Amino acid sequence: MSYVPNPRFALEMAKQLHEELRAxxxxxxxKASQLAPQNTGRTARSFVIREDASGIYLGxxxxxxxxxxxxxxxxxxxxxxxxxxxxxxxxxxE
Amino acid sequence: MIPYGExxxxxxxxxxxxxxxxxGKTPSDTSSPWVRVTxxxxxxxxxxxxPHHFEFYxxxxxxxxxxxxxxxxxxxxxxxxxxxxxxxxxxxxxxxSIVTGAxxxxxxxxxxxxxxxxxxxxxxxATVWIHS
Numbered sequence: 001m002s003y004v005p006n007p008r009f010a011l012e013m014a015k016q017l018h019e020e021l022r023a024x025x026x027x028x029x030x031k032a033s034q035l036a037p038q039n040t041g042r043t044a045r046s047f048v049i050r051e052d053a054s055g056i057y058l059g060x061x062x063x064x065x066x067x068x069x070x071x072x073x074x075x076x077x078x079x080x081x082x083x084x085x086x087x088x089x090x091x092x093x094e
Numbered sequence: 095m096i097p098y099g100e101x102x103x104x105x106x107x108x109x110x111x112x113x114x115x116x117x118g119k120t121p122s123d124t125s126s127p128w129v130r131v132t133x134x135x136x137x138x139x140x141x142x143x144x145p146h147h148f149e150f151y152x153x154x155x156x157x158x159x160x161x162x163x164x165x166x167x168x169x170x171x172x173x174x175x176x177x178x179x180x181x182x183x184x185x186x187x188x189x190x191s192i193v194t195g196a197x198x199x200x201x202x203x204x205x206x207x208x209x210x211x212x213x214x215x216x217x218x219x220a221t222v223w224i225h226s
Contacts, residue, residue: 066204070153070204070217071132071153071155072206072207072208073120073124073157073206073208073209073213074120074208075208076132077132077134077153077155079134079153082134082151082219083134083135086135086137086151094199094219
């Protein structure tokens with residue numbers, strides 16, 4: 001038996017990591033959509049996943065989403081994004 | 095049975111905060127500062143059947159009073175984070191349950207536009223582990 005280094009190891013690990021992160025983001029997005037208020041469905045439909053060189057991001061394009069997520073004096077925090085991330089089994093760090 | 099997390103945390107905050115009301119919904123009198131406690135999640139951790147150890151996730155809205163402004167909201171948030179930190183150290187027992195861990199952040203500043211003018215607020219979160 002001998003050790004043969006894999007010159008493509010870093011590349012293959014990066015590819016696999018990206019796939020795992022993407023799968024996690026998709027799962028969190030699906031959960032968040034389910035947990036969003038369903039009155040008009042606008043918030044639930046507005047979750048998006050974006051990627052750039054620094055990572056994969058899950059957000060919502062509804063301009064009033066911050067009120068749905070965090071609430072206000074007259075509205076409870078529904079927190080679909082934070083709860084969706086937790087429901088997907090991911091660890092939420094704040 | 096799942097512990098009564100909201101009551102355990104709210105009662106503990108009331109015992110540790112000075113001059114700040116602890117509520118479950120926005121009070122009718124908003125002239126003095128308050129903290130609104132909202133349970134966002136409670137899930138079993140650590141296995142076992144039936145489950146007996148739970149992780150609670152709270153949002154703590156730390157509001158300034160009518161004239162307190164940003165400094166007051168900030169102070170409330172920092173007080174809340176300190177009290178929650180003490181909750182972990184105390185192994186607090188209440189409602190037939192024991193707190194086994196707690197952590198909170200001092201949150202982010204998010205003035206509430208439901209007020210005119212917008213009321214200064216910090217939104218904090220806390221994670222509390224309770225054994226029933």
